[in-house]
Amino acid sequence: xxxxxxxxxxxxxxxxxxxxxxxxxxxxxxxxxxxxxxxxxxxxxxxxxxxxxxxxxxxxxxxxxxxxxxxxxxxxxxxxxxxxxxxxxxxxxxxxxxxxxxxxxxxxxxxxxxxxxxxxxxxxxxxxxxxxxxxxxxxxxxxxxxxxxxxxxxxxxxxxxxxxxxxxxxxxxxxxxxxxxxxxxxxxxxxxxxxxxxxxxxxxxxxxxxxxxxxxxxxxxxxxxxxxxxxxxxxxxxxxxxxxxxxxxxxxxxxxxxxxxxxxxxxxxxxxxxxxxxxxxxxxxxxxxxxxxxxxxxxxxxxxxxxxxxxxxxxxxxxxxxxxxxxxxxxxxxxxxxxxxxxxxxxxxxxxxxxxxxxxxxxxxxxxxxxxxxxxxxxxxxxxxxxxxxxxxxxxxxxxxxxxxxxxxxxxxxxxxxxxxxxxxxxxxxxxxxxxxxxxxxxxxxxxxxxxxxxxxxxxxxxxxxxxxxxxxxxx
Numbered sequence: 397x398x399x400x401x402x403x404x405x406x407x408x409x410x411x412x413x414x415x416x417x418x419x420x421x422x423x424x425x426x427x428x429x430x431x432x433x434x435x436x437x438x439x440x441x442x443x444x445x446x447x448x449x450x451x452x453x454x455x456x457x458x459x460x461x462x463x464x465x466x467x468x469x470x471x472x473x474x475x476x477x478x479x480x481x482x483x484x485x486x487x488x489x490x491x492x493x494x495x496x497x498x499x500x501x502x503x504x505x506x507x508x509x510x511x512x513x514x515x516x517x518x519x520x521x522x523x524x525x526x527x528x529x530x531x532x533x534x535x536x537x538x539x540x541x542x543x544x545x546x547x548x549x550x551x552x553x554x555x556x557x558x559x560x561x562x563x564x565x566x567x568x569x570x571x572x573x574x575x576x577x578x579x580x581x582x583x584x585x586x587x588x589x590x591x592x593x594x595x596x597x598x599x600x601x602x603x604x605x606x607x608x609x610x611x612x613x614x615x616x617x618x619x620x621x622x623x624x625x626x627x628x629x630x631x632x633x634x635x636x637x638x639x640x641x642x643x644x645x646x647x648x649x650x651x652x653x654x655x656x657x658x659x660x661x662x663x664x665x666x667x668x669x670x671x672x673x674x675x676x677x678x679x680x681x682x683x684x685x686x687x688x689x690x691x692x693x694x695x696x697x698x699x700x701x702x703x704x705x706x707x708x709x710x711x712x713x714x715x716x717x718x719x720x721x722x723x724x725x726x727x728x729x730x731x732x733x734x735x736x737x738x739x740x741x742x743x744x745x746x747x748x749x750x751x752x753x754x755x756x757x758x759x760x761x762x763x764x765x766x767x768x769x770x771x772x773x774x775x776x777x778x779x780x781x782x783x784x785x786x787x788x789x790x791x792x793x794x795x796x797x798x799x800x801x802x803x804x805x806x807x808x809x810x811x812x813x814x815x816x817x818x819x820x821x822x823x824x825x826x827x828x829x830x831x832x833x834x835x836x837x838x839x840x841x842x843x844x845x846x847x848x849x850x851x852x853x854x855x856x857x858x859x860x861x862x863x864x865x866x867x868x869x870x871x872x
Contacts, residue, residue, distance in 0.1 A: 400817035405732035408708035414716025423456035430729035433465035465811035472593025478508030529649035570600035583613035598636035622646035677710035773848035784855030789813035
């Protein structure tokens with residue numbers, strides 16, 4: 397039986413795999429430190445590289461005895477600079493930078509872009525941001541093969557750095573050919589979550605779901621909110637997706653950085669209203685790339701995301717290329733623990749989600765309220781699909797909760813659900829056997845003592861032709 401730790405934070409930790417942590421041994425250390433889901437970023441590397449990372453993740457799971465989830469992050473239509481003639485290039489205020497359509501730059505102030513139609517879609521007055529917003533340009537003139545821009549905010553740029561075009565409506569699809577290839581790889585390798593970058597409309601989400609459906613893949617689709625158009629179409633996108641990521645890096649460049657905090661709060665609130673998991677990402681503990689401690693502002697940032705209602709927080713470069721990947725996970729877990737102490741169980745009725753039968757929703761909330769009223773030591777949810785655990789996670793009850801299942805896919809997915817600790821059981825057909833198996837494990841590991849009360853919840857489909865059930869058990 398897998399051994400989840402009931403001491404881990406309720407808010408889930410997603411860590412990006414990179415050179416700093418790409419061995420099974422190092423990934424196992426991260427799991428022990430509190431990682432629930434590992435992210436493979438397809439913006440870096442090819443499919444053979446993804447294979448190596450996934451193999452290491454699965455081996456780390458075997459080492460620790462924990463079924464961790466895997467998130468494949470599709471790169472989407474990220475526009476980048478080509479190779480610079482002068483690399484790095486210092487851009488000073490007032491100088492011009494010219495995008496050319498074809499060929500190689502013949503002067504230091506000429507640049508190319510990875511998006512062939514860039515010049516066609518630029519107009520005088522448009523803003524162009526380079527290097528994640530460090531350098532700002534304004535388009536002055538556009539001809540058939542050239543777009544001349546004036547530098548309005550100085551900085552240094554390098555080859556292959558990102559280009560953002562706030563306010564420019566691009567015709568490029570959110571799902572690129574490389575994304576489709578990576579999604580097909582994900583379908584063949586039982587990836588649990590697939591995130592789509594630069595989503596603008598619900599149709600972008602449905603396009604990815606169609607590709608996955610054609611390959612009989614049930615991975616949950618996470619829509620990344622990082623474009624102004626996505627904020628306009630937010631509710632429809634949340635309805636279409638299985639979860640949402642607040643991708644603050646590009647979002648903070650595409651919209652006014654001053655608007656980003658309130659945009660984050662709005663996204664989280666819409667996800668809470670619609671019962672969808674929400675991940676807050678980018679620069680959460682950025683200074684820990686090279687420091688053993690975060691800034692006070694970063695600690696507050698993580699705490700505020702939790703207080704707002706985030707289900708998970710994501711680490712990017714901090715674990716992928718940082719100097720202290722294990723320390724940063726431990727620090728995030730500590731911040732989560734202290735912050736979660738101030739959270740209160742939400743007894744209010746929720747909007748019924750179409751992912752879970754309304755009876756299951758009602759029974760799950762009632763069971764959680766019972767557990768709170770009797771001061772239960774543990775809640776155990778027996779679930780085939782994970783839907784019952786999904787509902788429980790939205791109550792924000794801090795009573796330790798085990799999501800019991802005999803399905804590996806369900807166990808891995810539950811790693812994204814707030815407060816749910818997945819635990820493997822041998823068979824689901826007999827609820828009494830599940831209770832016995834889980835109770836024995838919990839007593840052996842010091843989580844239960846004589847007299848403790850446990851609330852058991854069985855979701856629909858656990859026992860054939862049986863309804864949802866709630867059982868209160870006292871440890872003998």
